[in-house]
Amino acid sequence: MARPHRVLTAMTLLVLVAGGCVQGDQALEPHNERKGPVGPIPTGLDRYYGQELAWGPCSDYATTSADRTAFQDPALECARLEVPMDYAHPEGKTIRIGVLRKPATDQQSRIGSLMVNPGGPGASGMSAAASLTTSVSDNELGERFDLVGFDPRGIGASEPAVRCLNDSERDTERLDSDADTSPAGVAQSEREEREYAGKCAARTGVDMLANVGTRDVVRDLDVLRSALGEPKLNYLGYSYGTRIGSEYAESFPGNVRAMVLDGAIDPGQTTVDALVAQGAGFQRAFDDFAAWCAARSRCTLGHDPEQAVQQFQRLTRPLVDNPVQAGYGRELSYPDATMAAIQALYAPTLWESLDTGLAELEQGRGQTLLSLADSYFGRDASGRYSNTTDAFDAIHCVDDKRVTDPEEVRKADRRYREAAPFLDDGNQPSSARDMCAFWPVPVTGEPTQPQVGELPPVLVISTTADPATPYQAGVQLAQALHGRLLTYEGTQHTVYLQGVSCVDDAGTNYLVDLQVPPEGTRCTG
Template sequence: MTRTSDRSRRFRLTLAGLAAAALVAAGCTLPAFAPRTDADGEAAAPGTAPTWRACPEVAEELVGRTAPGIRYECARIRVPRNWGGGAGATAGPGAGETFEIALLRARSTKQRDRIGSLVINPGGPGGSGVDTAVYLSFGPAFGGLPTAVTDRFDIVGFDPRGVARSSPVKCISDADLDASFGYDPDPESQRAFAGFVALSQRIGRGCGDRYGDQLPLYGTEQAARDMDAVRAAVGDDKLTYLGYSYGTLLGATYAQLYPQRVRALVLDGAVDPKQGVIAGSESQAKGFERAFDNFTRWCAANAGRCPIGPDARAAVTSAIDKARVSPVRGDDGRDATAGWIFYAVVSSLYTESGWQELARAVDRLEGGDPTEVFRLADAYAGREEEGRYSNLFDANLAVNCADEEERPSRERIRQLQSQWREKYPLFGPALAVGMLSCTEWPGGRDPYPTGRADGAPPIVVVGTTGDPATPYEQTSCITAAVDAYLIDLTVPREGLRCPAR
């Protein structure tokens, strides 16, 4: 697993927790999902212990090998589709039915003085905790967890309901996903805007026709209740949890629902549970614009490594403008439209190692070769070479729209598109237009609870000062503080600040 491989790049993006997409207002980049096989076995009924089986093939599929000294085991459990009435409920959507939740446990052969399980979620929503548990098992040399943690905890990942291997929601066609990612990120004319409205309506109808009144069951509160079933399945009296990006919202919701069952929660790259969709989208637009400014400054100072310098913003803007008129066609028959270029940019802004890749991709596009643009954009979208997509964005849309109380009108979105174009010229319009996805969504709403988690022990929240979305730069200072909290329940001093690496 090297820095230059697609697997490694996708791993980095997973842990970074990408959090913006014009398709769904908030999304993330995940590695390719390992296929579910019949060997996963029968799912344990609600309230019963699962049967664990060895599953090294998951790591081999994702990474090409298993981590040294790590054993992988998989299991499946059943949970009520609708926790409102509990298992066997007789009223409401999904009454008496169940979802299957896929689990993976990574256990070090050097484990001593075991504390319990560390349950993890990578964010999204739509991210695979099974995949992420595999990646985190490879240790700090690959951006994974410190051995101080893996020596004391099983690392347990689960795919939330509707995600990857857990009764996946799938209702968006590959063609519509291609259309969404390829669409102009700033449809300025009324005709272009109406076209994106129509695309959002078509996607919404397809999901509504398939899932009907059960769409709200994919929301965060239901998934947080599933986490308590995961806690019970791994045999822990209390939950120890690490959540990234959207995973922080899932963890905070769990603490609201089950404060007495929390042992330790680390919420890394915290999402504000009370922030509405408009405020959240503008915050991301501002963050991405700032990250892009950092990229352009790097280009100006590193001319030998940035072929589109010294004015990288002008080069990227020019490439997008040209693509609106005469897009370059790739070897697979796709046109490198403004949308695909935009997502290549988004895909590259989370780590400095991505900046040189972006500069090279835009430079080659100018020379008539869109290969690198498509590679970057496809990594973000989770698009395979054959044009197939995972269910990442289906699940993302279902969860976000179930959670969201605020659904701005088309007229309001159109106003924000214009206003944010002035404030955040590259990213503002896309983040505004992205809100159409939930505006045109047919499903009902199931907002999660917010407020203080009264009765819970201290919870560690890691904030960000420089990334475009939510993740915090890993530093030894943060690692030491989090390790001490997870292992010994030593709470970091209030207001602790750590320098960037």
């Protein structure tokens, strides 16, 4: 069965160098701070909710080359939060959560902390917050909120980190097309998936894998709220971060002040239905790309959008058996070519690169497409990978119901190919189960409509042609949380704080003044 694509925000995919300043851009002095406990404290967790945080420079928290640049900003400060590995045994092993903060520039008018998560699952909230500092530096968000990004357990600067493959193994894995759907091909694919699950268990630890899901992340988030001295949570969740937000709202409704949930996950959708809906979303984005490309003087896929899928398949399918050279001793595989397209379809700003990459592929070269795929997988120029993909797999395998019946897998693969024909490699649907079927720990979450108590109004933002989280998912989430839906008419994944003034103004007014936009509000770029 095709794996679900990670749902990363465009903001995460195109990380900006953090900017902004505090008090003339002076470096913040290291200091210890104890502001908790604040609010209700679950039994046995007093020491966590009231812990002291040691704030200091962020450079030592960087785990990627982009972070090493962004985290040098003297206006940022970082700390680690201690939480139980297993909340059922808070007296046992502990882990540490990486936290980054950009203090409000107007401390006298400060409202509180705004916690940010960019989704994935597996993306770094610290990186996301650092990249957003330029977007909030000259508005009320930056003036009145501390911008706080946290790396969920197992991710980025949090310790320990989920690890499954080393850099060389990940490079090799990306060259394997797994396109053979014969019985022998299925057996080989499942053997590789079983081995992958085994490496995750050996390198991360079974106890960590058992407690890495969203169930536990929302409890970490409440500990962080208290340790920061916040009686109520202000939260900005993008993409898969909307699932963290909705589960927090269900678990701690009385602790919520405001939530902006942009690019929603439908909380009640089954694993297969979510996968198929996402495939349809990427197909629609591909169709929009094809129409945009066809209107230009030069378009590799031609000037008839109706033929774009066939042309894309003509260019990419030969890669299944014959990868092309991509420079520096590397090759472009079929999986990387399709992932490059997925990467570019997250935001129209990358469509030019996709057309360029396809033009190179037509000439037997793969540099641009491989670069797009590298960005998707978190590989930097030195060949080092972030652990985003490893963490995505670990969280996905405990958050979602597993599909273990081979015939169900085959049906799901068939549905996905029908929903996203540009990603169909031309082979018969496969019955090969993914790594989750062999995962060494049980599922700890399940798709379900949240049952919320007395919850303040929540703002859900949904984009009409969002490729990764379809528009209807936002409609469903807003209804489930009894919140307000803000519609953005466009083709991209997530939109708040990305330069669309109608959306940015509505979201900021809500966070500052708790005023939701009028019912039925729609924005355009």
